Amino acid sequence: MMQRMKELIFALQKADTAYHKHDQPIMSDREYDLLYDELFALEEKTGVLLAGSPVHKVSGELLESLAEVTHTRPMLSAGKTKSIDEVFRFAQGRKMVLSWKLDGLTLVLRYTAGVFTQAITRGREGLVGEDVTHTAKLMSNIPLRIPYTDDLEVRGECVVGWNSFKQLNDGLEEPYSHPRGLAAGSIRKLDAEAMRNRRLEFLAFNLISDHADSSSKWEQLRHLRSLGFDVVGHSVLAVGASHQSLSDAVALYNPEQYDYPVDGLIIEYDDLSYGRSLGSTGHHENRLIALKWQDELYDTIFRGLELATTRTGMVSVTGVFDDVQIDGSTVNHAYLHNLDILDKLELGIGDRIQVYKANQIIPQIAENTTRSGTLTIPTHCPCCGEPVVIHQTSGGTRQLFCENTQCPAKLVRKFVHFCSKTRMDIEGLSESTLEKFIQHGWVKNFADLYELDRYKAQIVATDGFGEKSFARLQAAIDKRRCCTMNQFIAGLGIHTVGRHAGRDLAQYFHGSWAAFELAIQENFDFTTLPDFGETMHNNIYSWYADAEADKLWRPLLQHITFIQEEQIMSTHTNNPFSGKNIVATGKLEQYTRQSIEAKILSLDATPQSSVTKTTDFLIVGAKAGSKLAKAQQLGITILSEAEFEAMLEA
Structure with a gap:
């Protein structure tokens, strides 16, 4: 038993470090909970508590590069259960407050005389946290000043909503597997600007103050809201509530309908004084309990792996299995976070596996009851077919990568x-x-x-x-399937040759792609065209000579028909803009970017993308920036949108 306890502590400590310090989980929540529960049972049975046991301390790690801050009061966790019966016994017929157990990074916000002064993570064992004030200040919903003059601390969760996560993750060089990793990784960045657009949010759930603390948890949450904080979703269970009333109240919390990631519910005594009188263990406070979702397992047959290569070259691995109905939806895929998890499952095609929805949302493979182990690690990139290699991350997990730069x-x-x-x-x-x-x-x-x-x-x-x-x-x-030559050229991504240059080329070669290619083959001098310098000339030839670029665009010619761009030129060439070079910048009220260019062309004028000495007019809208400053420096005529329209009417 003692050896098994040591093995469990080692495994749990390793998982804690990967999860809390590196934001790279090496096991599922369900697997962690099973090991945790086994260790807890052994400690109860033997009466022995070994040093380092996560059952009796709060998980959490420090990044060496962030300053350490000691908490004024220990940041303890909550006892947990998956049994409604146990929650009912815990309630004792008292008034309770139910709230979501948010799955993000817990923060403490400190206020001095109503001014936000510091943000601290839970950190090591809930005693010493990391100072993340520099990034927390950029979170849009953290009040920098509140209508309260005494010192106080507000505890809550730093989270990223599901919608934001899906939108943001697609644009990251290193995508995350879960919003919690994105939240934790962003708030702990040394460069605050790097997380400015990460859409982190803070949801408050506890207030600590020697003066503002109320006697009721329900009132405390209302007070937090009145101070300007967004608070976690919550409800009240009345005094003397029956077991059925508790079950009905819990059933109202559907994770799929909540905007933020959660991993259960928190049930807390509304009477704060009574709750504090119950004290705490080294791990959790006795005033509250966490109800974790009961993982219902479903049997199915494993059918193989689905691979997908990301823009960073990482190859994600997803398990595919026969359809199962879970919570009213069809599930047949489960993302496998890394090769270590894949190895543990010892999968083979045709194996009988058990699957579930972690926190009632994310499909996971819980167990492989067959364990044939016949599945081999993929060897080639699904996108380009080149061999893949195994990289070990900073958290110690293994990932597949494609190193082909042209993938x-x-x-x-x-x-x-x-x-x-x-x-x-x-x-x-x-x-x-x-x-x-x-x-x-x-x-x-x-x-x-x-x-x-x-x-x-x-x-x-x-x-x-x-x-x-x-x-x-x-x-x-x-x-x-039909497009103009200038649309096509603009889409090819030739360096420095964009829409305006594409339009000039289309006009010169009369919309003929064949004429454009022939000119390149005959060493045409593009610097003879207006506004074409040596750099653009060289970039066109470099692009055309690039064999890899050629593979990307040339097959497209079989699918495209080039059409002439219809330009309705003004019959009155004596308008004030005829023959002039015009730049438009900022947000215009009556025109889109495309329509203002079309308008300029219709006036027998030339739209330019940047302000130069050859520019005659600059039309400015709201939030005009560097182009306005350069036009002022060069003495170019600057027109508001209204002035532009007035000159046309005149």
Whole structure:
């Protein structure tokens, strides 16, 4: 028994470090809870408590690079259970407050004379935390000043909402597997600016003060809200509530309908004085208890792995299995966070496995009852076919990586640029959608976007897609089988050759792509064109000579028909803008970026993208920036939108 306890403590400590310090879990919550419960049972049975046991101290690690701060009061955890019966016995018929158990990073905010002065993480054993004031100040919903003059501390959770997580994670160089990792990794960054747009939020759940503390938990939460804090979602269980009333109250908390990640509920005595009188252990306070979700296991058959390569080269691994119905939805995929988890499961195709929804949201593989171990670690990138290698992360876990610098998965930005509104303007191909298609190997070059019908069955089965959404996407793609030469050139991503240069090239070569290519082959001097310098000239030739770039765009010519851009030129060339160079900047009220350019062209004028000595007019809207400053420096005529319209009318 003693040896087993030591093994359990070692495994749990290792998992704590990976989870709290590196934000890279090496085991599922369910696996952690099983080991934790086993250790707790052994300690109860033997009466022996070994040093380092996580059962009797709060988990948490410090990053060496953040300053340490001692908490004024220990940041203890909550006892936990998965039994409604145990919660009912805990309540003792008293008035209770139920609230979400948020799955983020716990913070303490300190206020002095009503002014926010410090933010601290839970840190080591709830006694010494990390100073994260520099990043917390950038969180949009933390009040920097509150209507209260005495000192106080507010405890709460730093979280990222599900919607924000999905939007943000797609744009990160190193994506996270769960919002908690994004929240913890962002708030602990040394460079505060690096997390400014991470959409972190603070939800308060406890107030500590020698003066402002009320006698009721319910009133305390109301007081926190009156001070300007967002508080965790909560409700009240009345005095003398029955077992059924408790069950009904718990059932109202559906994690799938809450905006933030959670891993259970907190049930706390409303009478704060009574709660404090119960004291605490080294691990948790006796005034509250956490109800963890009961993991209902479902049997199914494992069918294989699905691989996807991210823009960083990391190859994510997802387990695929026969459909099971969990909480009213069909589940057939479960993300495997790293190779260590894959190894532990000893999977093989046809194995009988048990799956569940962690915290009633995220599908996970709980157990492999067959354990054939016949599945081999993938050896090639699903996107480019090149061999993959195994990297060990700073947290000690192993991940698959594709090191091919030309792997299409790493070219997501080029595809996003090509499909954007000001280029080929293909609706429905967002960055996240493109990344999915590229990760699965369905899109390797621009031409593949026009042949997605080859993968219709797989796309329709992809999360977020269906028959109707695929039909809409296909219609949007078909709509862009005809384009102007300047749209096409702008979409190719030739360095420094954008929309304006594309329009000039299209005009010079009369919209003929063949004429443009022939000119390059015959060493045409592009510096002879207006506003084309040596840099743009060289960039065109470098792009054309790039064999890898050629593979990306040339097959597309089979799917594209070039059309002439219709330009309605003004019949009155004596308008004040005829023959002039015009730049528009800032947010205009009556024009979009495209429509103001079309208007300028219709006036027999030339739209420019940047302010130079050749610029005649600058039209400015709201939030005009550096272009306005440069125009003022060069003495260029500056017009408001109203002044521009007035000159036209005159």
